[in-house]
Amino acid sequence: MRIIIIGGVAAGTSVAAKLRRNDEKCEIIIYEKGQFISYSTCGMPYLIGRDEISAQDLVPRDPKWFAKRFQIDIKTGHEVISLSAESRSIEVKNLDKGATFTDHYDELVLATGSQAVIPPIKGIDQEHVFTVKTMEDTLSLEKYLEKTTVSNALVIGAGFIGLEIFENLIKRGISTRLVEAKTSLMPLIDDDMSPWIEDYCVKNKLQYALGELVERIEKTRVSTKSGNIYPADLVIIAAGVKAETSLALSAGIALGKSGAIQIDEKMNTSIKHIKAVGDCAEVWSVSTGNPMFRPMGSTANKMGRIAGDSLSGGDLAFRGVLGTGIVKFFDLYIGLTGLTHFESEKTGMDVEIIHNIKENQSKYLPESREMIIKALADRKTGKLLGVQIIGEKGVDKRLDVFVTAMTFGATVDDLFHLDLSYAPPLSSTKDPVMYTGMILSNAIYRNRKIVTPEQLLGHESEYQIIDVRSSKDFERGSIEGAENIPLAKLRENLHRLEKNRPTITHCNKGVSGNTAQNLLLNSRFNEVYNISGGYKNYKIFKTYRG
Incomplete structure (x- = not known):
């Protein structure tokens, strides 16, 4: 044959x-x-x-x-x-x-x-414009960089390859800007997760521009549809494949x-x-x-x-994929698997969405770092549908656990019962994977409702918002209209609150907010929500999407 x-x-x-x-x-x-x-x-x-x-x-x-x-x-x-x-x-x-x-x-x-997507940009065929799709492309770029002094580079596209080439050009010592036509970095993830990447860029003084459609490439600059002009004597096209x-x-x-x-x-x-x-x-x-x-x-x-x-006559058969992907972006890791919120909406599923901010290991260790996990589950079946994670440590480990669980049809309750490895340098007693399952299970089956920052922004006045953080934290920043009642004083102040008004409790990341939510529900408050990811998630979202 x-x-x-x-x-x-x-x-x-x-x-x-x-x-x-x-x-x-x-x-x-x-x-x-x-x-x-x-x-x-x-x-x-x-x-x-x-x-x-x-x-x-x-x-x-x-x-x-x-x-x-x-x-x-x-x-x-x-x-x-x-x-x-x-x-x-x-x-x-x-x-x-x-x-x-x-x-x-x-x-x-x-x-x-596959082949690189080449946008219809004037001047795109010049010698200082490259794609990074094939080995030949990459070697041509490497040769160009070896013989040419580049002052300013511009990367078009903020997906996997765009983020990676952006980082590596900067590590090569070239001032580089990232330009994305859509309104978020890493467009494969949901729009409410992109602000965490944007915040990382701002804090680390990384240059990026969103919602910018490049129209013309010249020898030392590019111009966009909005009228902005950026210096660039090297342009990388990373607009997808x-x-x-x-x-x-x-x-x-x-x-x-x-x-x-x-x-x-x-x-x-x-x-x-x-x-x-x-x-x-x-x-x-x-x-x-x-x-x-x-x-x-x-x-x-x-x-x-x-x-x-x-x-050759074998019986192997393809089972499909979840769509798992991960990228390293400087010290940040960005991973996703399964459905995004946008994709779930197209299926017509009734989904529960939560955000979970947890350390990758015992937080008393100085090297520990937070990660934010966004998870989606089917309210009808309890099955986990999708996960996105952003953080500096432990992202790949948790992502692969979620992938394995989803591949075998795990429900949100199954996550809590996983017998995951634990030692203080490696995890916490309730691993972020387990905690994600707990939050989802409580929201779906135990009336511990969640409101996301995206749902809350612009509707704050419709709720009685109780901020249970310390007064010092409250003074440093708060949600407009929120009342500060530290958690330790909440019981003695229940009589001042309206039991029949939709109420939101929150802390900084969600745990104390959930404790307050339990207290109010057990005290016969009718409708109580906890902010998904707490004030920290709300603040990030409002800063970049408000």
């Missing part, structure tokens, strides 16, 4: 390696347009900013290695320019020699990846709702004998079953392994 794979980065080489492990007799050929194979796309921004990382670190394998170990024939510098599903043939162009030839397959795998589907479209292969190639659990496309894997293929949500486009190296490798197994 002759199997041809188009594309030799993460997914394509994963297909080939798994296939060979299962089958010694089949003939495996990979055609790759570029000169590099099996490289770390996600590691490319760090090549720009870290001296200890070399290109060789990101490209650990070459065609000779695959030929020697697996007897796989990889042809780099070969672009597949057409595909005929009817004759099971492809036309290939040797980019070095310019010659074209035809090849035939028994089975074909499309691993064509889209599935590379030109070959699939030419062959009549069906695309999904996301614009990527539609596949089934065995990676089969709509045409027999053709599979698709990696960034060119559409995946689906574990939470909803709905199609989605979420290009990730980890997912690409998984899909490649499944396709290779399927081609």
Whole structure:
């Protein structure tokens, strides 16, 4: 059997390696347009900013290695320019020699990846404008930086790659500004979480601009639709990616709702004998079953392994993804998995939303750091639907626990019962994961209602707001119209409060606010809410969204 794979980065080489492990007799050929194979796309921004990382670190394998170990024939510098599903043939162009030839397959795998989204900006084709999508892109940028003195850089796009390249240009000593067309940093997360990233940028004097659409790039500056002009003698385009589907479209292969190639659990496309894997293929949500486009190296490798197994008669099947992602942004870690609030609204689900601010370890240790966790759960089933976390320590550990729990259909009550590891340098006795489950469970099943800062802002006068922090904390800042009754004095002041008026209690982060909420509800107050994430979350949200 002759199997041809188009594309030799993460997914394509994963297909080939798994296939060979299962089958010694089949003939495996990979055609790759570029000169590099099996490289770390996600590691490319760090090549720009870290001296200890070399290109060789990101490209650990070459065609000779695959030929020697697996007897796989990889042809780099070969672009597949057409595909005929009817004759099971492809036309290939040797980019070095310019010659074209035809090849035939028994089975074909499309691993064509994704391509950078290039916004319609005047002057975008100049020599000081780069993308960081392929290894060739990154090496071109590195070469440019080595021979050119750059005073000011500008990064267009504040997603994963945008944040990473922004950080690494600054670490290289270049004054850099981040510009995002949308109104929040890291647009994949909810808008009420972005202010925590914005606050980090302000405190660390990092330059960024939101809601700015770049219209023109000149030699030493860029101009935006709003009329702002920013200095820039280097511009990085990090405006996202889209599935590379030109070959699939030419062959009549069906695309999904996301614009990527539609596949089934065995990676089969709509045409027999053709599979698709990696960034060119559409995946689906574990939470909803709905199609989605979420290009990730980890997912690409998984899909490649499944396709290779399927081609050799195995029973591996793709189960979908939660859409997990994480990025390091200086000392901050930003992670998400499952549904965002925006996505949950489109499903029509009735969701509970909470924010939980907790330390990554016992807070009496000076090295401890807070993280904020936003979690969504289905009020009907109690199942956890989505989580977003921002913090300086312990984010990846908690995110992966949530991912595991959600993958196996955990409910909010299940989170509290997890037997998680504990030692003061590593966690708290009630880990932030457990506490998240407790807050959600109380809100869904025990009438401990939560109001988010987004829901409260602009409606403060509709509530009786009781601030149970100390008088000193209250004097440093408070919600307009709130009455300060420290928690220790709340019982003796209950007679002064209106039991039939909607009431909000709050402290700084939520724990004492919940204690006050319990006291009021047990004293027959009709409707009592606790502010999600406390005054700290409210203040951050109001500062950047008020």
